Amino acid sequence: MVTRHKLDVSLRYDRQQELPDSRDVEVADFDPVPTHDPPKAPVPREPYLASSELEDAVNLAIALGRPLLLQGDPGSGKTRLAHAVAFALGLPLEEAYVKSTSRAQDLLYGYDAVRRLYDAQLRRGPDDDRSRVPDVREYIRLGPLGRAIARAEYGRRSVVLIDEIDKADIDFPNDLLRELDQLAFEVPEAAGMRFSVPPDQPDLRPVIFVTNNEEKTLPAAFLRRCVFHYVEFPDDRAHLDEILALHEIGDVELRAEAIDVLLRLRDLDLTKKPGLSELLDWVGYLQVIGTPPDEIANLPYLGALLKQRSDQVRALDRQAAR
Amino acid sequence: MTHGELPTFVLEVARQLRRRRLPLGIDDYDALRQALAAGFGWSSPDELRELCVTLWAKSPAEAEIVRAAFARNRSKLEGWDVNRPEQAPAEQPSEDPGGTRQPTADSEAYENFPQAEPLAHLGSVPAAMGPVDRSLVLVPQYPLTEREIAQAWRRLRRRMRTGPAVELDVAATVEQHGRHGVATPPVLVPRRRNTAKLLLLIDRFGSMTPFHGYVDHIVRAIRNAGRFDDVRAVYFHDLPGSSADRSVLRQVEDPFRPDLDTVLPLIKPMNEGQVYDDPALTVPHRLTAVLDHLAEGTAAVVISDAGAARQRFDIVRLLDTVALVKALHARAAATWLNPVQPDRWPRTTAGQVHRYMPMHPLTREGLNRAVDGLRGRPITVERPL
DSSP, rough: OOOOOOOOOOOOOOOOOOOEEEEEEEOOSSSSSSSSSSSSSEOOOOOOOOOOHHHHHHHHHOOOOOOOOEEESSSHHHHHHHHHHHHHHOEEEEEEEOOOOOOHHHHEEEEEEHHHHHHHHTTTTTTTTGGGOOOOOGGGGEOHHHHHHHHHHTTTTOOEEEOOOOGOTTTTHTTTTHHHHHOOOEESSSOEEEEEEETOOOGGGOOOEEEEOSSSOOOOHHHHHEEEEEEEEOSSSSHHHHHHTTTTOOOHHHHHHHHHHHHHHHSSSSSSSOHHHHEEEEHHHHHHHHHOOGGGGGTTTGGGGGSSSHHHHHHHHHHHOO | OSSSOHHHHHHHHHHHHHHHTTTOHHHOOOOOOOOHTTTOOOOOOHHHHHHHHHHHOSSSSHHHHHHHHHTTTHHHHHGGGGGGHHHHHHHHHHOOOGOOOOHHHHHHHHHSOOOOOSSSSSSSSSSOSSSOTTTSSSOOOSSOOOOHHHHHTOOOOOOOEEEEEEOOHHHHHHHHHHHHOOOOOOOOEEEEEEEEEEEEEEEEEEGGGHHHHHHHHHHHHHHOOOOOOOEEEESSSSSSSSSSSSGGGGGGOOOOOOGGGGGGGGGOOSSSSSEEESSSSSSSEHHHHHHHHHOEEEEEEOOOOTTTTTTOOHHHHHHHHHHHHHHTTTTSSEEEEEOOGGGGTTTSSSHHHHHHEEEESSSHHHHHHHHHHHTTOOOSSSSSO
């Protein structure tokens, strides 16, 4: 039986939970994964305000053991969610940033054949000690998803982030189908080396987040295995204000003015509407250099908000017309 | 799993969604059943709806479709929040006897329809649109979904090793080692990538106007399929240009015969013509410049109705079309996609073009055959050029 067919309600993400500023969490990027007593390191809190729909989607994905596919405009906080959930649950976060050359296997493990070849050849000298030929396992490094599965085998849970899956070739999601279904994989290069999440323990399944920027259509077979959530830009003032406050923008007037400007800009017909990350960058800088709130309407440091010349010209024209 | 089946109306919603070509399967029903068993989606009809959106929709457009289906069935959803997991299966039998349609539920929905309110006088501001009827699906639905188009075009691939040498070539390394017998550096080769390129030549305006939305949808889907090294779309109206020498028409022996078979070898490839970078036809390029820059392995696809939409036959247009096709054939594998259905091709220019080069309708089958042809599968045409 595939582990995915068992429900797991042992873990819940609570968006309103009170969290400390920092907590000790197992170090994620550590290979090989220690079987017990893993090293821990403090992780700072990730300020994140999830909507209740998003909270539901996260909990549903955890319960069903399916990856949560997050879609939405760039800068709407898709990637940050994984950090926030990992921190809230106190689990290590394994991050896989997908590139155009990424292959599915890289997520599971990498095999350094070239180094092994060198080692094997160099040991062939006259004073060679045959017994010292290292084990093939020494040339295998687990990837992010591989480490999460190995960690589950040792009885510990992790959060996995597969970021911007659409950057890779279309084979990438297809090649992951079996591993995502069964949460198990083996390393053909090293006989007998295999890892799997114990099938009877759904509470060890890694929590997987996948983000997608819609640059490519993902294969239907992959989509079928995911739980989907579209991260909307929060268009209501109160929510935006709360987000800014969470990111330590203390000045109430500054927040109100900045939100005003942002919502106005988003009403224009722009090539790329400014998102949350742009807003946070912009207001953060305005606060640090102490811009008076009444000057914000003049759109200072517009480059942080709008990244295209035509958009900037349009925004400034509109500003002058007011 | 001990919790029973899904409530009947959810199955009815799912059936409607399948008719909207959302690929829902047993697995998706099972996911919903499990989620309900885990306690999700019980507090209100809206929560149940959002649960189904999360599980079943995979894009904002699909989410809209799922929400609309729930809005259409909202009368059946009343009282959902008082149903507890244990009671829900028990209530089913009374809900839907034998799966017949219930007119009462529908008439209830009619009562909630928005009413038009006549204006006493025209105000200075336009009347508001009023609340949007959520049960209407307002996202465009084309004959083929983006996934279906992507699936067809995904098969067009031309895998070659390009880029930096990073992959170990085991066979070559072993061979080299065997030949020299001493420590040798490993042989590295570049990774394989898809190097297939695509040039889309798209007819715009005139009789193609009704197909603009669908053709744009297809172009977008092909771009998003993410298989290609490069996809370039150029636009033109009717044809990019005319053939170099129209005097060959005078040599057609029988002026009443609607074909060019006798003069076919005399027609020269089109070398003067203009195509545009944008659908509005404002940024011109010379056709020859575009064609001369085609890299090896490019596939050319013409999307045009070739006179079939207006049921016209025009021998001059046919001549010019043959000239264009010859120009394409000289540089790339070419195929033709026609948005008009095939039974309207005969006795039009399209019918004749179809005799000279592969032409396919914009259906799933047609796309698959077009891609097969571009992949090199021989497609017989009546009179190859």
